[in-house]
Amino acid sequence: MSILTHSSAEHGGASAKRQRGSSLQRVVLKNGSVRWRFRLDLAPDTKTGKRRQRTLTFATEREAVEAQARARSEVHADTYIEPVRVTVAEWLQTWQDINARTWRPATAQSYRHTLVPVIAALGPRRLQELRREHVETMVRHLERLPTRTGGKRSARSTAYALRLLTTALDAAIAEDILKRNPAKHVKAPTQRAQEMQTWTATEVRAFLDHVADGPLVGGWHLTAVGLRRGEVLGLRWCDVDLDAAEVHVRQSRTPAFGEVAVVEPKTKRGRRTVPLTPEAVAALRRTRQQTLLDNPVIPFQAKRDANRLVIVNQAGDPIHPSTWGHWFDRHVEAAGLRRIRLHDMRHTAATLMLQAGITPVVVAGILGHSPAVLLTTYAHALPNAKRDAVDLLAAMYRAGS
Incomplete structure (x- = not known):
């Protein structure tokens, strides 16, 4: 007592x-x-x-x-915050639980994975006792932390973790649990722009020639046009109009929490119609014939289902996104081509179109980007654009004199 x-x-x-x-x-x-x-x-x-x-x-x-x-x-002053015994780990979990229903599955998985080392570093500490120096120490710790494969952690991933923590702490302020955000003024690591690898048109042609006889050649042509991995794997035959030579991007298949989620495009620009080249149309016809019409594993009635996916394995089942990436790597090696990532095929399509003089607005429409993001990302593809524009303007002035 x-x-x-x-x-x-x-x-x-x-x-x-x-x-x-x-x-x-x-x-x-x-x-x-x-x-x-x-x-x-x-x-x-x-x-x-x-x-x-x-x-x-x-x-x-x-x-x-x-x-x-x-x-x-x-x-x-009406600024008092009542003490609570909530820890950083408990609040970060609560924040995720509250917002998970509004996040795309892949986003929720990304956030959960990114916050794992944050919780390991700060989790046991009381939320209201968290100070800027604690967050600074966490950032330095994350910079030294190796990746799951033993490599060096990128500045981008550390900055991403800090940004998520900052957002979660802002939410605690909105809930009257914190007075101020101790992560707000912590400086993120300097991020170096990731070098983009692209192929030449000749290398793309060599890759498409290499996969020409495979049953999934139509999917590789879609990749070469600039569709994202999830968009290619989420495409259904009802989204394909071979007579009009175009595909309609309406959904995507994305890894999430150990499974694959089918989600709609993130933005209105992502939901789009993409024209096809004659070669892509022919490739999709071959894919349809080999994987669907001539496939003895698929029952006759099922072959008439327009909602069936375009890209499937021999059993007619969906292909996991990571598998599509592995197959791309194997084809690149077998074709003796310079190694690039699967996503770099999208960069390649954008770069080649811009270098050919296609307007950024049109290229952005094909890729599902905003023109502003496209110009920021692919400014390297237009090194002489300003000079060409001024020279064209000068020619018009001379013609008018």
């Missing part, structure tokens, strides 16, 4: 600094140790109108005096 005694000047020099009306009390615990407590009057309950108080305890009188003065000032 603890013993409560009103403090007096004999208990330390901090007594004289107490503000008028202090409710500070000296508490002697069973083991003889001393604690200091005060009661704080809060705004009445908004629903019942009942009086509310909060009792706070500190190890030293000085801490209690300073905390009482600070708390009373914050209550008066």
Whole structure:
């Protein structure tokens, strides 16, 4: 049982600094140790109108005096945040649970994976005790942390983790759990632009020639046009109009939480119609013949189902996105071509179209980008665009003289 005694000047020099009306009390615990407590009057309950108080305890009188003065000032200014015992790990999990229903499955998985080292570094700490120096230490820790494959962690991934933490802490402020965001002014690591690898038109032609006899040649032609991996694998035969030579991008197949989710495009620009080359149309006809019409594994009635996926394996089942990437790597090696990533085929399509003089707005429409993002990403593909524009303008001026 603890013993409560009103403090007096004999208990330390901090007594004289107490503000008028202090409710500070000296508490002697069973083991003889001393604690200091005060009661704080809060705004009445908004629903019942009942009086509310909060009792706070500190190890030293000085801490209690300073905390009482600070708390009373914050209550008066209506900026006081009531203490909670929530840890950083608990809040980050709560934040994810609250928002997961509005996130795409792949986004939720990405966030969860990115926050794993953040929770490992900061998780046990009380959320309201989190300070900027703790976040700074976490950033330095993440910079030294190796990846799952043992490689060096990129500055981009560390900056991404810091950005997610900052967003989650902003949400805690909105919920009146924090007064300020300790991650707000922590500087993210400097990110170096990732060097983009692209093929020449000759290399693309060599790749398409190499896969020409395969049953999935239509999918590789779609990749060469600039469709994303998930868009190629999510395409159904009802999305393909071979007579009009175009495909309609309406859904995507994306890895999420160990499974593959079928999701709609992120933006209105992502939901688009993409024209096909005559070669791509012919390739898709061959794919349809080999994987669907001539496939003895698929029942006759099922072959008439327009919702069947275009890119499937020999059993007629969907292909996992990572498998599509592995097959691309194997084809590149077998064809003796310079190695690039599967996603670099999309970069290749954009770069070649821009270099051929296709307007950025048209290229952006094919890729499902905004023109602004396209120009920022592929500015390297237009090194002489300004000079060409000025020369053309000068020619028009001369013609008008």
